[in-house]
Amino acid sequence: MACYAPIDIPASGKEPFTDYARWRLRSSEDGRHTWHYLQTDEECKAWPQTEIDRYWLGLPVDLPALPPPEDALDAARNGFKFYKHLQDADGHWAGEYGGPMFLLPGLVIGSYVSGMTFTQEERLEIIRYLINLAHPKDGGWGLHIEGQSTAFGTALNYCVMRILGVSPEHPTLVKARATLHKLGGATGVPSWGKFWLSVLNVYDWEGNNSILPELWLFPDLTPFHPHKWWIHTRTVYIPMSYLYSLRWKMEENDLILALREELYPQNYYSIDWPAQRNNICHVDLYAPHTALFDFLYSILNTYEPCAAPPLRKLAMERCYQLVVQEDENTGYQTLGPVSKMINLIIRTIVDGKESEAYKLHMEKRADFLWIGKEGMRMCGTNGSQLWDIAFIAQALVETGLGDESENQESLVRALRWLDQCQIQQNPKHFESSYRHPTKGAWPFSTKTQGYTVSDCTGEGLKAVLYIQEHVESTPKLVSERRMCDSVDLLLGMQNADGGFASYELIRGPEWLEKLNPAEVFGAIMIEHSYPECTTSVITALSIFRKYYPKYRSADIETVIKRAVKYLHNAQTPEGGWVGSWGICFTYAAQFACESLALVGETYDNSPYLRKACEFLLSHQRADGGWGESYKSCETSSWVEHEQTQVVQTSWATMALIYARYPKPEPIERAVHLVMSRQNPDGSWSQEAMEGIFNKSVTIAYPNFKFSFTIWMLGRAHHYLAELKARRNG
Numbered sequence: 001m002a003c004y005a006p007i008d009i010p011a012s013g014k015e016p017f018t019d020y021a022r023w024r025l026r027s028s029e030d031g032r033h034t035w036h037y038l039q040t041d042e043e044c045k046a047w048p049q050t051e052i053d054r055y056w057l058g059l060p061v062d063l064p065a066l067p068p069p070e071d072a073l074d075a076a077r078n079g080f081k082f083y084k085h086l087q088d089a090d091g092h093w094a095g096e097y098g099g100p101m102f103l104l105p106g107l108v109i110g111s112y113v114s115g116m117t118f119t120q121e122e123r124l125e126i127i128r129y130l131i132n133l134a135h136p137k138d139g140g141w142g143l144h145i146e147g148q149s150t151a152f153g154t155a156l157n158y159c160v161m162r163i164l165g166v167s168p169e170h171p172t173l174v175k176a177r178a179t180l181h182k183l184g185g186a187t188g189v190p191s192w193g194k195f196w197l198s199v200l201n202v203y204d205w206e207g208n209n210s211i212l213p214e215l216w217l218f219p220d221l222t223p224f225h226p227h228k229w230w231i232h233t234r235t236v237y238i239p240m241s242y243l244y245s246l247r248w249k250m251e252e253n254d255l256i257l258a259l260r261e262e263l264y265p266q267n268y269y270s271i272d273w274p275a276q277r278n279n280i281c282h283v284d285l286y287a288p289h290t291a292l293f294d295f296l297y298s299i300l301n302t303y304e305p306c307a308a309p310p311l312r313k314l315a316m317e318r319c320y321q322l323v324v325q326e327d328e329n330t331g332y333q334t335l336g337p338v339s340k341m342i343n344l345i346i347r348t349i350v351d352g353k354e355s356e357a358y359k360l361h362m363e364k365r366a367d368f369l370w371i372g373k374e375g376m377r378m379c380g381t382n383g384s385q386l387w388d389i390a391f392i393a394q395a396l397v398e399t400g401l402g403d404e405s406e407n408q409e410s411l412v413r414a415l416r417w418l419d420q421c422q423i424q425q426n427p428k429h430f431e432s433s434y435r436h437p438t439k440g441a442w443p444f445s446t447k448t449q450g451y452t453v454s455d456c457t458g459e460g461l462k463a464v465l466y467i468q469e470h471v472e473s474t475p476k477l478v479s480e481r482r483m484c485d486s487v488d489l490l491l492g493m494q495n496a497d498g499g500f501a502s503y504e505l506i507r508g509p510e511w512l513e514k515l516n517p518a519e520v521f522g523a524i525m526i527e528h529s530y531p532e533c534t535t536s537v538i539t540a541l542s543i544f545r546k547y548y549p550k551y552r553s554a555d556i557e558t559v560i561k562r563a564v565k566y567l568h569n570a571q572t573p574e575g576g577w578v579g580s581w582g583i584c585f586t587y588a589a590q591f592a593c594e595s596l597a598l599v600g601e602t603y604d605n606s607p608y609l610r611k612a613c614e615f616l617l618s619h620q621r622a623d624g625g626w627g628e629s630y631k632s633c634e635t636s637s638w639v640e641h642e643q644t645q646v647v648q649t650s651w652a653t654m655a656l657i658y659a660r661y662p663k664p665e666p667i668e669r670a671v672h673l674v675m676s677r678q679n680p681d682g683s684w685s686q687e688a689m690e691g692i693f694n695k696s697v698t699i700a701y702p703n704f705k706f707s708f709t710i711w712m713l714g715r716a717h718h719y720l721a722e723l724k725a726r727r728n729g
């Protein structure tokens with residue numbers, strides 16, 4: 001087992017623990033990102049640090065102050081002058097994708113028990129990140145970086161620091177331990193925490209509810225068959241159930257024995273483990289177990305000791321096969337960071353450390369690591385490459401900045417990247433691993449990760465159409481046939497309610513949500529229709545049919561009509577839409593208003609758009625901006641943020657523009673706010689988190705502060721001119 005020698009760590013993480021002038025971001029293949037630390041001056045000379053490296057490391061970038069903008073379009077132009085410097089040579093924009101605080105524990109515990117090490121620099125900067133991210137008040141860690149301290153975040157990140165060699169007497173750990181004990185200690189961590197601590201051998205497997213692999217042996221048509229669960233949930237529970245069945249845990253060592261003392265206020269060996277299965281610390285709880293859950297699990301827990309060995313073996317073999325298929329379908333990237341690390345443990349146990357699988361897992365583990373100014377974190381995916389490029393590409397075309405000669409080369413480069421990113425076949429293991437077709441899709445991050453996402457396909461297609469059809473000088477790289485493939489895919493993704501979900505069609509019944517075992521996340525058991533996903537599809541199809549009116553026009557018309565109906569129904573009585581992937585109402589409003597506008601609705605002719613505008617205007621602040629807290633997503637009702645946010649202000653203003661709101665004043669005030677926050681070099685500074693998932697976890701989209709501000713300022717400039725002309729004429 002890889003044990004880290006104790007290490008002296010400064011009390012404060014303010015100053016880097018490594019030389020930041022030596023870090024480099026390598027972008028390779030299909031937009032893959034990995035950070036490298038150069039050991040020698042010669043290496044540094046041969047591979048100089050770029051503005052991209054420096055920007056993301058939080059080092060000063062050497063970009064000139066620009067002439068102060070004369071108007072909103074000029075401000076957008078300045079914004080892109082800066083942002084262009086962050087574009088990779090291959091055409092895409094890299095970016096950090098941190099926020100969740102439950103990912104580093106999976107990374108470090110999973111690596112530790114699999115004997116996979118970190119470089120000394122990675123180790124130091126992970127430690128520093130946790131020192132910097134400890135809650136300023138109580139020194140604990142939360143579910144995500146903006147959340148309060150929880151038993152989950154605190155117990156698991158405590159283990160991370162200890163595994164990496166930090167002394168229990170380090171001030172950060174002394175404080176964190178006190179907070180953990182105040183929260184009742186690690187017995188009350190939620191089920192995903194119980195799982196990781198059990199693997200680490202500092203929590204007894206008896207303290208876990210059953211994670212039954214036999215579910216995979218039920219006929220596919222069974223309503224609760226796991227292939228009908230949301231793909232992230234099933235992809236995590238497949239390997240979890242395998243390790244649970246084995247009750248696999250790492251060997252005891254001094255560190256494990258010490259952790260058993262440190263994590264609990266009571267004597268570890270006196271804990272009544274079965275009584276902990278449903279013991280969840282109150283601050284962690286977002287989705288408490290239902291009565292149905294408790295009833296069902298009391299039966300499953302009774303079944304557990306009598307599970308028939310041949311059946312269990314068969315079920316485990318099926319799970320192992322699904323793990324291998326998932327690894328192979330995604331180039332060992334896997335769908336997300338949690339499954340990635342649990343799959344690795346299984347491949348280590350079954351295939352061994354000398355196997356190809358182990359090596360490939362190690363190689364791709366690097367894709368989840370990101371170094372920023374606070375240290376090194378683990379990201380929610382291997383990046384948000386497609387998502388970011390799709391928005392800035394559309395912004396450039398819609399604002400007209402893409403037509404300006406100084407931006408053409410950048411736009412063509414973006415098109416080249418979009419071209420290579422489209423997935424052109426179905427996965428290697430397709431039906432046998434219950435995958436949705438991928439032919440024609442654009443993924444969220446890279447082609448290698450390889451998952452269809454409805455709105456990523458929609459935005460990817462839109463970006464290609466915008467560039468290829470609007471900007472004269474661009475080559476037509478993506479053929480009509482390939483665009484038709486993505487239209488076919490989108491047309492096949494509509495749910496019975498007319499809406500679109502994230503990765504697949506809704507496969508399971510709604511009541512499965514009552515069996516959500518994860519306590520900290522909401523609405524994770526099945527796919528749901530989402531206003532944002534639905535709107536991306538409506539807009540993509542509407543724009544596609546403008547240019548290719550003959551292709552499946554009747555199908556497109558029917559799908560759009562049903563989707564618009566879904567969207568009308570999804571509007572809240574106050575006039576908003578609840579955002580599930582961005583914060584929150586301003587995010588969803590921007591998408592919803594865009595799609596309603598594309599089917600001909602305006603403030604003047606649509607009660608839906610009128611209500612949406614009035615809803616948004618009722619939340620505009622005195623400074624002209626909007627600001628909502630991530631808590632809007634937890635509660636599905638508007639919660640103000642302490643500060644206005646440029647990104648949310650841009651979303652809300654875009655919504656007003658799409659709706660053709662007739663009065664200029666609110667738009668002018670918003671433009672003024674966003675311009676007032678622009679730095680002299682054209683950039684905007686990072687404000688609050690932009691994204692959310694599973695109702696409760698924030699996630700960073702730092703590139704949004706460029707794409708949506710530039711997009712809004714450019715569009716507002718043209719729209720305000722149009723309003724003025726209309727008034728005068």
Ligand code: LAN
Binds near residue numbers: 581
């Ligand atoms: C994402 C990121 C992108 C997001 C959008 C495309 C914005 C959305 O419209 C559809 C859903 C999707 C693809 C999405 C789903 C859930 C993800 C993958 C994430 C929020 C990024 C991280 C998150 C994943 C579940 C994190 C790992 C945690 C688990 C609970 C498994």
